[in-house]
Amino acid sequence: MTKITTENYVAEARKAIKNQVLQRALADLQHRFGRGTAECYRRLPEGPGLRLKAHEIRMKTVENLDVVLETLAANIRKNGGQVFFAKDGQAAVNYCLEIAQRHKVRRVVKGKSMVSEEIDLNDALIDSGIDVSETDLGEYIIQLAGETPSHIIAPAIHKTRDEVGSLFADKLDIPYENDPPRLTWIARKALREKFLAADMGTSGCNIACAETGHITTVSNEGNIRMSTTLPRVHIAIMGMERVAARLEDHDMLLRLLCRGAAAQNMATYVSYIGGPRSAHQADGPQEFHLVVLDNGRSRILADEQFREILCCIRCAACLNVCPVYAKIGGHSYGYAYCGPVGAVVTPLLVGINRAKDLCLGETLCGACQDICPVNINLPRMLLALRAKLAEGDTAWGVTPADRKEKFLFQAWSWMIRNRGLYDVAVKLAAMGQKLLTLKGGMIRRLPPPVHAWTKERDIRPLAAESFISRWKKGIR
Amino acid sequence: MSTTNQEEFINRIKMALGKPFAESRQKADLFSREMSAETRAILARIKNRTAEDRKKLLETFTEAAGSIHLTVRTCVDIAAVAAAIAEVVRHKDPEWGDKKRVVAWQHPLIESLNLPDALSEQGVPVFFSDVKAPERENLRQHVIDSYIGVTSADFCMADTATLVMRTRPGQARSVSLVPAIHIAVVELNRIIADLKELYALLKWDPQESKEGLTNCMTFISGPSKTADIEATMVHGAHGPREVHVFVIKHPGP
DSSP states (O other): OOSOOGGGHHHHHHHHHHOHHHHHHHHHHIIIIIHHHHHHHHHSTTOTTHHHHHHHHHHHHHHTHHHHHHHHHHHHHHTTOEEEEESSHHHHHHHHHHHHHHTTOOEEEEOOOHHHHHHTHHHHHHHTTOEEEEOSHHHHHHHHHTOOOSSSSOTTTTOOHHHHHHHHHHHHTOOOOOOHHHHHHHHHHHHHHHHHHOSEEEEOOSOEETTTTBEEEEESSSHHHHHHHSSSEEEEEEETTOEESSTTHHHHHHHHHHHHHHSOSSOSEEEEEOSSOOTTOSSSOSEEEEEEEOTTHHHHHHOTTTGGGGGOOOOOTTTTTOTTHHHHTTGGGOSSOOHHHHHHHHHHHHOTTTTHHHHHHSOOOSHHHHHOTTOOOHHHHHHHHHHHHHHOBTTTTBOOSOHHHHHHHHHHHHHHTOHHHHHHHHHHHHHHGGGSOEETTEEOOOOTTSGGGGSSOOBOOOOSSOHHHHHHTTOO | OOHHHHHHHHHHHHHHHTOOTTOOOOOTTTSOOSOOHHHHHHHHHHHTOOHHHHHHHHHHHHHHHHHTTEEEEEESSHHHHHHHHHHHHHHOOOSSSSOOOEEEEOOHHHHHTOHHHHHHTTTOOEEEEOSSHHHHTTHHHHHHHOSEEEEOOSEEETTTTEEEEEOBTTBOGGGGTSSSEEEEEEEGGGEEOOHHHHHHHHHHOHHHHHHTTOSEEEEEOSSOEEOTTTTOOEEOSSSOSEEEEEEESOOOO
């Protein structure tokens, strides 16, 4: 993720909709994961209602984040780990570079982490002459192709087996083949060498545990275990909200995370990492660093309208049910976070005006909230963002996105509150519409200034006689 | 180097939450200081578990294992496990290179298998993850060279067919990770129902909580897998391609 390209949302979305391969992959993804996850919630002993309890726990943590983070840091230091609090992406990147330099690191293996995409860690490491390998199979494919992830959990969902086969043949200098098990084995072999040669491993953190002083990593492939076990140094980077206070909170959070992420009861690997190896241990990193990242999150925390988004545990369940994501794919969102969560969190992180199309593009259908393992009210926050775009907002530095629209709605509101005026307007419109061509009983194109309405859809014409006039005539 | 950073950072959060700087709040509400009635009941349930209950849990474990490609076999005693491992060694080929080698934990149960003897007939050497200094340094090369890693586990969670392993000297984490095949040997009395029981034990059981989570606690549920290419499920992405669990039914009285 090198550039923020949220401004290209509409153009990228158009491209994605025309891409047949992507459309098939997205439909398949939603079919399998969307339904599977809902079914998983139903089978929970506590039922889908567990999501509401998890929301409470997450919210309580977020509202006491100062205490929870201080506890986490103290406990990790007690276990021999080092903790760095980074105000922004630059501070986090600088800290990682400093550690890499201190340890004369030449090769880094990376476990999948969205927060490292957010702060653009890869490029910074590469620019300082370090060899960086993504190790999640999907991320590895994306890295070889020089692209960015298009899904939080399945980053290479937009690539076919043929494309991966050609890519591997080209980049790894091997004969072409396109069988997924063979391709996986080729990557297994190439990355095993990377794991064994790496000096430093980086990872994200799914949900830390404050009272014990551990971060957690969750994966199916085992790449994160490799990255955090074999190299001399391990740096974990976490968004400051990715923590739970108590160990028992992990019971429901972990179960819900696995179900939300991949419709699984449990991921293959979950690791609690609390510090470097001890004196008599034969493996594990000699140094363990945790970087806690703010990067705009405290600003979100300060706004009670949006605080709730910090409950998010980045499982990507909302992507798998969103009708908009299903059509436009992840790249259209133009930042590390896509889908409904991206539509809320990206504007808050990169600027509401800059990423306005993201929240305007969602349908507000509510599927994202229904599938969210921690029941985050995403539609409410999408509306709140839209309200800021309509009205402007000084605290967030938002300028009204479309003054013409605002003016039109003000005029409309004034008109519908004046009975006589309204009746005249309806009569005029009913007469005026006779000039428009109909197709299949629908108006294809409206004239300016409302022409945009019919750009992507048709509209039903007004009835020949209004309800109110029929009512007055006594037709019931 | 980071204390001032931390202060600024935490103060920003306090400001965001609208809390006065010096306000000291009750942590008791956030971090449970006393065992809840629910936890007490969980611990009692674990303590009073009968052989029959464990057998039922093993059935749940085996059922959950089926859907994640985890092989579970029940053996009557140590000797039967050693023989079963020898069979696995005989029938499986190394993934990298052609020499068969096995690496194992230095752990009472694993050592009692006497694997070096059981595998000597096939001429397969067994390396142990040593606690002592010069040998300890060789572990990395041993796990790279070995195609099978043998460990035990602290707990088996029936609900999800999960092995829970803490890290201790002699019980290196790479033994269950780098070799292509992972074999775990456990006694039936290490079986528990679910995460709730695990966390209750780790936090409140006098014996287990003394050690806590250790610096690395890993859950393993089946072999490594990926579905990153056209959503096709493939086992053996980076971690072991196969995981076998041998459960010893009658470890003694």
